[in-house]
Amino acid sequence: MKKRLLFLLTLLLTGLVFIAACGNDSGTTSETDPEQTDEGEGTSEVPAEPVTLSFYNEDGEEKSFDDPVAQAITEKTGVILDIQYPVGGSDETVPLMIASGDYPDLIFAKGDIGMLIEAGGVIKLDDLIEERGENLKAMYGDQLDRLRNSVSDPSIYATGAYGVFDHKLETSGTFQIQLEVLRELGYPEINTLEEFEDAIETYYEMYPEINGQPTIPLSLQGSDWRWLITVGDRATVAAGHAGDGQWHIDPETGETTYKFVLPEYRDYFKWLNGVNAKGLLDPESFTHTQETYISKLSSGRVLSIADEDWNINDARFALIEDGMEERTFAPLPVTMGEDYVHQGLKDYGFPGGWGIAISSTTEHQDLAFDFLEWMASEESQILRNWGIEGEHYEIVDGERVMFDEIRVRRNTDGNFSKETGVGYYVYPFPQWGSGAVDSNGQGISPNSRDEIINNHLDIENEVLAEYGMELWVDWFPQTEDLSRSQHGQAFNFTIPSGSDIQIIQQRVDDITEQRITQAILANPAEFDGLWDAMIAEVEAAGVEQLNGDMTELTQNIIKLWSGEY
Template identity: 30%
Template sequence: MGNGQLMIKGGRGVKTARKKTWGIVFLCLMMIVALVGCKESASVDNKGNPSSADDKKPFTFTYFNAGTSKKNIEANQTKIGKIFEEQTGVNVKMEFLVGDINTKIGTMIASGQYPDVLVPDIAIDKVLDAKAFIPLNDLIDKYAPNLKKLYGPYLEQLKAEDGKIYFLPFGVNHGYIPNPDIDQGAFWIQRRVLKEFGYPKIKTLDEYFDLIAKYKEKHPETDGKPTIGFTALTYDWRFFVISNPPAHLAGYPNDGEVIVDMKTHEAKVYGNGEYTKRWLKKLNEINAAGLFDKEAFVSNYDEYLAKIASGRVLGFFDYGWQVNQALNSLLQAGNDDLRYMPLPIVFDKNIKDQYIDPPSFASNRGIGITVSAKDPVRIIKYFDNMAKEENQKLMTWGIKGETYEVDEKGRFYRTPEQIKKTSDEQFREQFGFSYFEWYWPRGNGVFSDGNAWEPRRQPEVAQASYTEGDKKILAAYGAKVFSDLFAKPDERPWYPAWSAPIKQGSPAQIYQQKKQDLQRKYFPKLVLDPPSKFEKNWKEYVKEYNKLDIKAFEDEITKYVKMKVEQSQK
């Protein structure tokens, strides 16, 4: 009976149990399906990075770079871009600046239509004010572990006042290696000038121009055209090339429009001071002597580079990175006499030069994703893939066995053939160096294996790349590399002061704009008018300059400098 009762109860219990069992089985099946789905959509790659089944679907985003002029191209037409496409499924339609930067960016802002990704360069404040960039914080947190690693301790510094990160700068520091060659400021002089006079040691501005004058007198023509004693770049935003030299000549680095006191950390403008007057007076004198390029105030950037590459110019001041294309053209042409030697020229012999940059990180410009972007997640993942160390090496060094080698100690180097190949502009475009080595999320300094981030900073590459002419001129000046001729940089935790964030429409920004307009108006007169008019023009210029809100600008930069010094002491 007891058993019978149990059986009857058990029958109902079995039915109920079966229902529960099928319910559990069904639930388990659903969980398995869900887990499989999760694995499909949010698995990890073989390095533990989050990936997605959709990550490799073909996708193209648009990219506009206002910082440089290059041939428009699709990234997968280059070797580096093709590799990135194979890794991510993403291609990039790349467009570059033609014409005036402010006009181009202004048109974008007025229309509200932007490329997916934008490098606005000096117009970045306008882009930020227009709220054209989307915040990157959440995207980086969710999808970009490699970007987090690349930017590391600097992420806090990248935040705007509202705590949001709107763009990623280029060249974040990972240790410091000085460049064996000169990629920053210098007074460049044609090697034939030095050769003609037995490689004299010249240090001052007067000595520099005296030598150029002597040479031009003996050689008034180059290849049947008038030899140009000294030219200058004044085009568009690059006007700083003619306004910056006074600070360098006085023994200061490129802190932009100010000189920073090493003890008080106070920033002072020099555009209306004795250093600028002395510089412009010298240009006025050489113009009167027929040494200054009459077209300097009307030539555009391409015309300026072409003039230098022609071999007719005996001297100029500029930053190595900005004239590299012209210098490479002369290298490829093979006439060593027409190439240039960088010199740390100063006003007086007792001044210690500071042309070489100290360790720095400029966080006021970079690359951002715009409000027009179709798929910010795919874009940030593309950036993140780019931030992996092996891809950072691809962007700067290229491919082992093709554009660099590795010795038994793990040191990267380039053979003479690879150096020649990677200096050729056509190859650089086809491979992708021209398009990917800058203006993207990128580090600088030293890789985890001890190699330099940039080949040009690797001493083995620099010395192996020297021509017989390089070796001869270096030996004449008792140097192994060109930077040996320059003083070592003093420590400046704030450097560069020009990276201080200046709000659009603020008194400091209005000062900057008015100052630039004023200098564009007066510099041509100060240089090209007869020497008899110089003092009158200078007084008029200074009177107008002093009407500007100089204090607002100096206060803003001083605040930034002192904040950077304080951060460095923590």
């Protein structure tokens, strides 16, 4: 369906200016610290009566804009958000928007922003930022170029969705293992796939059942778009590569390669094929729904996963609520071997690129911009991260301190953020970042090192102490020991709509997802033949041209971010 829509849109849009696009990342940067400004907390008058702006959020969910933080935002801006989201995970929303010409006032389209730009569905923000965007200019500082669209069109169409000044005190997207497994096995060192496999196999043999149900040594969620996360991206982690989505990028030259053609990925999936052959891989890893996957994790019988924290939070909260804290997971710095360096704490710099855009058809252009401008203010950052003074935190010795009951609920109740609004409106709105400090020198984010330690479960502190650590990130190669990305992360690149990159990548993605799944589940004797056949298919599909085009795009982004436009 989507391919037909894209083809139709390409015909409808013939003659429009071709726009290339840039990418982004959520990472760490230190060039601009927003603490140095307390520019106006809103430079325009608030409407006498609140105005409802429709807001499409590609990562959104059903949510009314009436929690305490939302009400405070409305009071400060005069804006009520009517939040729209893709129903059923549909990826047709933006193409249908363009086909109909019916756009919401504000749009967070992620990678589809390029389609909107090409269709004339969103406005340029450059003049508005220059004339009345004091908070935005102060927040982005010399990183403003990372918001620009492309070398050929260096305009700004969206505010960034990620933090400008981040500091990683937590990691996500790693192999993870139950705390109880580490404790039962005497706190083994687990840094390689071999050690990881040995741990889950040993525990599985000791405890073939947990809570009266069959133990599952390793479960993946490969039945939908999360295949890219728990299957494809974990291969990247194991190979010691940076998190660039479907790509491997040479940090020196910008040369970009479709990652699955590289030998490291063959080695990783051959290992996973062996794990499956041993009966250690959940046989439903490529068929169960997200709901079933979370249910399995919540039962406490899944020993390990290869997933992002945000995808399993519901299971974590369920385990805590059911008194199975020891069945929650610890992140592991696992790679294929000692010669590979885990990139989990890599500094990708401010991502730029994706963010919230203002539609070209809105009747409230100025108000929509003023809303985004206020969201970049210090007042907004504190409100969205901490909540409301007196309700969620108090001031003690000049610093914000969350009430104990709020702090506990924030870390154990999966509905806390949605119900209170605390933390809910940080992403994808303009944000200073987890490493930024306010005008008094206190962190904008409540997640300081001490706060994270205080929020650990007792079992977490017990396990960490056995390993001589305070935080899970202490287990990983540190940021300062890893090179810094000059291009952000390639999965955030906005691919030009209708381009050869978009067409060929979709083709090879379809091939690799299907063939890699088959290879994982095959008899080990058949793996090499299946892999060779897959490589031949992607070569016939044009992967060599794809690599060349992506290399040019990556190098252009590096130029754009350095001000060469």
